[in-house]
Amino acid sequence: xxxxxxxxxxxxxxxxxxxxxxxxxxxxxxxxxxxxxxxxxxxxxxxxxxxxxxxxxxxxxxxxxxxxxxxxxxxxxxxxxxxxxxxxxxxxxxxxxxxxxxxxxxxxxxxxxxxxxxxxxxxxxxxxxxxxxxxxxxxxxxxxxxxxxxxxx
Amino acid sequence: xxxxxxxxxxxxxxxxxxxxxxxxxxxxxxxxxxxxxxxxxxxxxxxxxxxxxxxxxxxxxxxxxxxxxxxxxxxxxxxxxxxxxxxxxxxxxxxxxxxxxxxxxxxxxxxxxxxxxxxxxxxxxxxxxxxxxxxxxxxxxxxxxxxxxxxxxxxxxxxxxxxxxxxxxxxxxxxxxxxxxxxxxxxxxxxxxxxxxxxxxxxxxxxxxxxxxxxxxxxxxxxxxxxxxxxxxxxxxxxxxxxxxxxxxxxxxxxxxxxxxxxxxxxxxxxxxxxxxxxxxxxxxxxxxxxxxxxxxxxxxxxxxxxxxxxxxxxxxxxxxxxxxxxxxxxxxxxxxxxxxxxxxxxxxxxxxxxxxxxxxxxxxxxxxxxxxxxxxxxxxxxxxxxxxxxxxxxxxxxxxxxxxxxxxxxxxxxxxxxxxxxxxxxxxxxxxxxxxxxxxxxxxxxxxxxxxxxxxxxxxxxxxxxxxxxxxxxxxxxxxxxxxxxxxxxxxxxxxxx
Numbered sequence: 279x280x281x282x283x284x285x286x287x288x289x290x291x292x293x294x295x296x297x298x299x300x301x302x303x304x305x306x307x308x309x310x311x312x313x314x315x316x317x318x319x320x321x322x323x324x325x326x327x328x329x330x331x332x333x334x335x336x337x338x339x340x341x342x343x344x345x346x347x348x349x350x351x352x353x354x355x356x357x358x359x360x361x362x363x364x365x366x367x368x369x370x371x372x373x374x375x376x377x378x379x380x381x382x383x384x385x386x387x388x389x390x391x392x393x394x395x396x397x398x399x400x401x402x403x404x405x406x407x408x409x410x411x412x413x414x415x416x417x418x419x420x421x422x423x424x425x426x427x428x429x430x431x
Numbered sequence: 432x433x434x435x436x437x438x439x440x441x442x443x444x445x446x447x448x449x450x451x452x453x454x455x456x457x458x459x460x461x462x463x464x465x466x467x468x469x470x471x472x473x474x475x476x477x478x479x480x481x482x483x484x485x486x487x488x489x490x491x492x493x494x495x496x497x498x499x500x501x502x503x504x505x506x507x508x509x510x511x512x513x514x515x516x517x518x519x520x521x522x523x524x525x526x527x528x529x530x531x532x533x534x535x536x537x538x539x540x541x542x543x544x545x546x547x548x549x550x551x552x553x554x555x556x557x558x559x560x561x562x563x564x565x566x567x568x569x570x571x572x573x574x575x576x577x578x579x580x581x582x583x584x585x586x587x588x589x590x591x592x593x594x595x596x597x598x599x600x601x602x603x604x605x606x607x608x609x610x611x612x613x614x615x616x617x618x619x620x621x622x623x624x625x626x627x628x629x630x631x632x633x634x635x636x637x638x639x640x641x642x643x644x645x646x647x648x649x650x651x652x653x654x655x656x657x658x659x660x661x662x663x664x665x666x667x668x669x670x671x672x673x674x675x676x677x678x679x680x681x682x683x684x685x686x687x688x689x690x691x692x693x694x695x696x697x698x699x700x701x702x703x704x705x706x707x708x709x710x711x712x713x714x715x716x717x718x719x720x721x722x723x724x725x726x727x728x729x730x731x732x733x734x735x736x737x738x739x740x741x742x743x744x745x746x747x748x749x750x751x752x753x754x755x756x757x758x759x760x761x762x763x764x765x766x767x768x769x770x771x772x773x774x775x776x777x778x779x780x781x782x783x784x785x786x787x788x789x790x791x792x793x794x795x796x797x798x799x800x801x802x803x804x805x806x807x808x809x810x811x812x813x814x815x816x817x818x819x820x821x822x823x824x825x826x827x828x829x830x831x832x833x834x835x836x837x838x839x840x841x842x843x844x845x846x847x848x849x850x851x852x853x854x855x856x857x858x859x860x861x862x863x864x865x866x867x868x869x870x871x872x873x874x875x876x877x878x879x880x881x882x883x884x885x886x887x888x889x890x891x892x893x894x895x896x897x898x899x900x901x902x903x904x905x906x907x908x909x910x911x912x913x914x915x916x917x918x919x920x921x922x923x924x925x926x927x928x929x930x
Contacts, residue, residue, distance in 0.1 A: 282862050282863070290604075307619060311888050311892075312616065312884075317887075319607075319610050319621065326600075326603050330600065332596050333597070347863065349653060357649050361854070368850050371843065371846065384830060388822045388823065391652065392821070393822035407830065410831070410834065414479070414834060414838070418479075418482075418483045420834075420838045422838075423843075
């Protein structure tokens with residue numbers, strides 16, 4: 279955990295530096311008796327830097343190691359698969375549309391969560407995706423993107 | 432005032448409102464029951480549906496879900512020894528031993544009745560205290576409001592964090608995110624990178640979906656699964672659900688302790704259901720004649736935590752409705768849901784829309800009533816949900832998260848933001864940094880900045896107003912005590928380094 283704290287402190291220091299740089303470049307409005315737009319962000323910057331410095335010092339001091347969130351190799355692989363599927367899905371959603379993108383995404387997710395029966399994979403992914411699409415469209419008048427199926431549905 | 436109470440009752444009792452409350456309760460019972468699903472998660476899933484609903488119906492649905500979820504959590508705790516929600520952890524201590532010796536029906540019945548009584552007591556607290564507190568809060572000036580919001584933020588951080596520094600850092604990251612968008616006082620663009628989508632800032636609900644849902648999907652990948660055979664066996668033979676007269680007599684004291692503790696803990700920002708449940712369990716154990724039998728499966732050991740965690744719900748609604756300060760993630764989401772409908776919780780809600788404020792209170796009452804009847808009538812059917820495969824449930828949740836983020840503003844940008852916050856939530860989990868302070872900073876950050884800057888503008892930069900106003904000084908002192916207390920508690924808990 280100490281090593282993770284050190285990584286967190288360094289990342290947050292970099293973030294605080296960037297945030298401070300952007301805050302310094304915020305325009306001043308010069309309105310009488312009115313605080314500037316950078317007023318509150320400077321407070322946040324100060325707090326960020328102070329707390330990050332404390333975390334950095336804590337991570338360097340000797341102390342009893344605290345329990346950390348750990349995953350087995352198999353679990354890490356599954357986590358990577360879920361996040362990968364999610365990233366691809368989010369990336370292709372605008373062009374493919376909800377229905378076309380959701381069916382393979384749903385099937386992939388079902389497989390990662392342990393479903394192995396092909397019929398269930400096909401029925402589940404098509405059934406839930408189509409069901410949700412029309413539930414939102416007809417039941418709640420929320421029009422999900424149609425993408426490549428524009429003009430067909 | 433009386434007219435508003437009457438109007439509020441009528442609004443809450445409209446057929447559409449009652450239907451929404453009823454559906455919410457049913458969904459809540461189901462969501463609460465499924466291990467790995469939290470009430471926050473359930474509310475996030477149904478949120479997109481509420482965007483197109485009338486504000487009254489949408490809050491009724493969410494309140495039903497909140498109350499139902501608290502009760503539902505006890506079902507899996509009793510039947511499987513796996514609490515459906517963290518608040519039901521204490522219920523498993525006596526509930527599961529009772530179920531294991533063939534008294535599952537009796538245990539479930541006691542949990543249902545105790546939850547109902549706890550919820551009803553907290554409704555009375557909400558009905559009686561909220562309007563009075565709102566009137567007091569109306570007297571607050573911007574300096575007092577700043578100090579109050581600041582106090583809310585510190586107490587939440589201290590409760591939510593195992594490491595106070597990480598809890599505070601999480602909150603400050605949230606405050607930094609809040610500064611994205613147009614400056615609330617003079618309208619200058621801040622950290623928008625000339626992106627039109629960022630001009631209105633990061634939407635709280637989008638961030639919330641990512642922060643809670645994606646880590647939850649990952650948790651369910653690695654969490655142990657309930658034994659389907661064991662579930663089936665217990666579900667098949669749980670006997671009568673209605674508690675006997677002797678049981679009702681036995682649970683009087685633990686229900687009283689649980690209701691009082693729960694309602695009080697609910698009012699305190701950050702305390703929440705799990706703490707209230709364990710405290711009331713502990714007190715009941717100490718005060719009960721059967722104290723030594725606690726843990727072996729006694730009705731009193733179920734009644735105390737169950738009445739407490741349901742009493743928390745009404746208590747938590749008090750600061751949310753009167754001060755606009757969320758007590759836990761669920762009330763933070765409820766604030767977000769109200770804001771989507773253009774309604775800002777706070778003392779003005781009772782003045783400007785008193786009938787709506789009372790309709791929320793009475794919807795909470797109906798939610799407790801529906802919960803009782805739905806749970807008693809359909810328990811045998813409801814528990815079959817425990818056998819629902821995760822391979823279907825989790826992908827459905829993933830799809831609903833994407834739909835929820837998109838439907839908020841019909842914008843793909845929000846879907847990307849949701850995914851970004853999901854990754855941030857996972858990174859914070861890896862670093863053992865709590866996400867709740869970040870979430871609450873997203874809710875409280877804007878009023879914090881507005882009250883601070885409004886005060887300084889009105890006093891021409893004189894900060895002494897925060898210390899000369901008695902209320903402001905009181906809240907600031909409480910904030911300081913809260914921070915020092917948290918540091919001291921962390922120091923006491925820390926194991927000594929071996930020499």
